[in-house]
Amino acid sequence: MIFLAIALRCEAAAFLRHSDLKADQQSLRFPIYRGADITVAITGVGKVRAAMAVVNMLRTEPIDVLRRSVVANIGLCGASRGDYGSRGDLIVINQVIDHGSRRRYYPDMLLQHDLPEAEVETFDTPVVTPDAIENGVVDMEAAGFFEAASRFVSPDRILIVKMISDFLAGERVSPDWVEQAFAAKTEPLAVMLRQYHDCHRNQASSLPGHIEDDIRVLAEQLRLTATQRCELRKLAVYFVLNGGESIAELGETLDLHVTSKVASKAEFAKLIAAMSAFT
Amino acid sequence: MTATYLPNFSHLYVERAARTHPAAQRLFERFSRARIVAIDDYRSVFNRRGQAFREQKRSVKLILAVKQEPFIYPGSHYAPDFDQPNFCYNAMILNCIYDCEYCYLQGMYSSANIVVFVNTKPFFDAADKIRKERGSIYLCVSYDTDLLAFENIIPYCREWIEWAVDRPDALLEIRTKSANFRAIADLPAPSNVILAWTLSPHDVCLAHEQRTPRLAARLAAANDAIQRGWRVRLCIDPILQIRDWRAVYSALVDQIFGAVAAESVDDFSIGVFRMNQDYLDRIRRSRETSVLAHYPFANTKKMSTYAADVREDMLDHVKHRILSYAPAARVYCH
Ligand code: SF4
Numbered sequence: 001m002i003f004l005a006i007a008l009r010c011e012a013a014a015f016l017r018h019s020d021l022k023a024d025q026q027s028l029r030f031p032i033y034r035g036a037d038i039t040v041a042i043t044g045v046g047k048v049r050a051a052m053a054v055v056n057m058l059r060t061e062p063i064d065v066l067r068r069s070v071v072a073n074i075g076l077c078g079a080s081r082g083d084y085g086s087r088g089d090l091i092v093i094n095q096v097i098d099h100g101s102r103r104r105y106y107p108d109m110l111l112q113h114d115l116p117e118a119e120v121e122t123f124d125t126p127v128v129t130p131d132a133i134e135n136g137v138v139d140m141e142a143a144g145f146f147e148a149a150s151r152f153v154s155p156d157r158i159l160i161v162k163m164i165s166d167f168l169a170g171e172r173v174s175p176d177w178v179e180q181a182f183a184a185k186t187e188p189l190a191v192m193l194r195q196y197h198d199c200h201r202n203q204a205s206s207l208p209g210h211i212e213d214d215i216r217v218l219a220e221q222l223r224l225t226a227t228q229r230c231e232l233r234k235l236a237v238y239f240v241l242n243g244g245e246s247i248a249e250l251g252e253t254l255d256l257h258v259t260s261k262v263a264s265k266a267e268f269a270k271l272i273a274a275m276s277a278f279t
Numbered sequence: 280m281t282a283t284y285l286p287n288f289s290h291l292y293v294e295r296a297a298r299t300h301p302a303a304q305r306l307f308e309r310f311s312r313a314r315i316v317a318i319d320d321y322r323s324v325f326n327r328r329g330q331a332f333r334e335q336k337r338s339v340k341l342i343l344a345v346k347q348e349p350f351i352y353p354g355s356h357y358a359p360d361f362d363q364p365n366f367c368y369n370a371m372i373l374n375c376i377y378d379c380e381y382c383y384l385q386g387m388y389s390s391a392n393i394v395v396f397v398n399t400k401p402f403f404d405a406a407d408k409i410r411k412e413r414g415s416i417y418l419c420v421s422y423d424t425d426l427l428a429f430e431n432i433i434p435y436c437r438e439w440i441e442w443a444v445d446r447p448d449a450l451l452e453i454r455t456k457s458a459n460f461r462a463i464a465d466l467p468a469p470s471n472v473i474l475a476w477t478l479s480p481h482d483v484c485l486a487h488e489q490r491t492p493r494l495a496a497r498l499a500a501a502n503d504a505i506q507r508g509w510r511v512r513l514c515i516d517p518i519l520q521i522r523d524w525r526a527v528y529s530a531l532v533d534q535i536f537g538a539v540a541a542e543s544v545d546d547f548s549i550g551v552f553r554m555n556q557d558y559l560d561r562i563r564r565s566r567e568t569s570v571l572a573h574y575p576f577a578n579t580k581k582m583s584t585y586a587a588d589v590r591e592d593m594l595d596h597v598k599h600r601i602l603s604y605a606p607a608a609r610v611y612c613h
Contacts, residue, residue: 094290095318106316106323106327109289110285110338111284112284113282156330156334156335199282237563238570241568241570275575276575
């Protein structure tokens, strides 16, 4: 799944059309648009809003989904210098600085891309003085976005792409210009997001479903404690990797009608020994 | 259309305070096309929570930093001291360019990126201080990394060897899996520097020691060093419970002594897999499909290793095989 956090509707409009996303009617306070494998949150301006919207978007997603997902922030920025590009050009962010707290955040830069890179400094108010920063670009969301996103996914799955809207001289930017500028970049952005997503596909679980079932059934029958279940699950990985196919079969040699803790412990030890010996 | 991973060292994360050090300048030249990301403190990149070690291994970055104290550590009980007093180690580089499946660094560090400390002088000063205070030092400089593998990038082995030359009260060990002896082959061989090669069966190199040179290449490098008068230690550590391990490790010992004259080797070091239990748990989470990592090890005092009888059996077997070539006094078991 690709999760996008975008501050303004005009920044997101072209993307919503491109991917044919539909408004989630259940999420009224935090606007969210969903498609088959893309979800977009319109966060509003500012790092606190960005953080809240990201938490709202990701908090109910199962861990298995998050492990196969990319979480990205796309939006406007002001550039300190012309050598990052012109208005409407895209930049990949390799460092985020929270202007207020001076905290720094680092998305992992693992994949090839052909855009310039820069650090972004997140301010609480619009920046209209060219010497506010020495290097890089400024925005109002990235630090909050990263802080929230990194609670859910590892930094190799976090991507921040900014579009230059101004050079910190108080230039005005109209919603129409924003919408058109993003429309011109929607296709390359979509390709980039798809590439990140495909590279980061991960196996959700190392255990096949029937082995998980065996563990659950045996754990109930033998009345295993949480610690024992955990030990059994760890060993099951070794068992499966060594070609083991059924824990239930091993369980057939056990007395599964345990009536005491001592008996449970003894049968559990037998099961562990049988699985360990499996090479 | 899938994206490709950036090459290793596509980015250098550079502490502001590290920028002007000669070692940093050298790395800027070496990686002149790398993107530089200026940072305040290496720990804000290296120690981040929730990093994906396996994913980062696909495109490793360099972090250039200025180390603060301590610059030297007492030897760990996981590592052998070879009956040497004042056993210490240091770490001028954190992490390794190789990717061994059983490497404890994956459990110890939250990042796969490589930290290079560029302020070298305090490391040498710290070693000198212990040497003078205690009368000697046995210093391992290639723990928590493979320093010789890194020699073409930053020549820290060379600096340590040159340091050792006029310090007869220091004994240096440089442990490696690399075949990169040629990077230091021009140096005269000091009598107080031991080059220690870790050797594994050919199939183990292939299957479990990704990116390392093959056994034959390591043996050739060790042999080259011996021919040039260097002191060489050979280590079979960790010995692993793989299928047919007896035959596999017997063949390894035979192959070693087919390539290297036993009497020309300083000593032999053997040990079975052992690791801090917490590190192993982390490795198991990141290497979900590793048979090696998921082996049902026994745990004692936070150390995971093979059950005592299995461990004894493995050590005995390999030791006896070595004893048919070399005297017991030169074989150390751990
Ligand atoms: S060579 Fe040593 S330090 Fe490097 S990955 Fe292998 S075990 Fe780890």
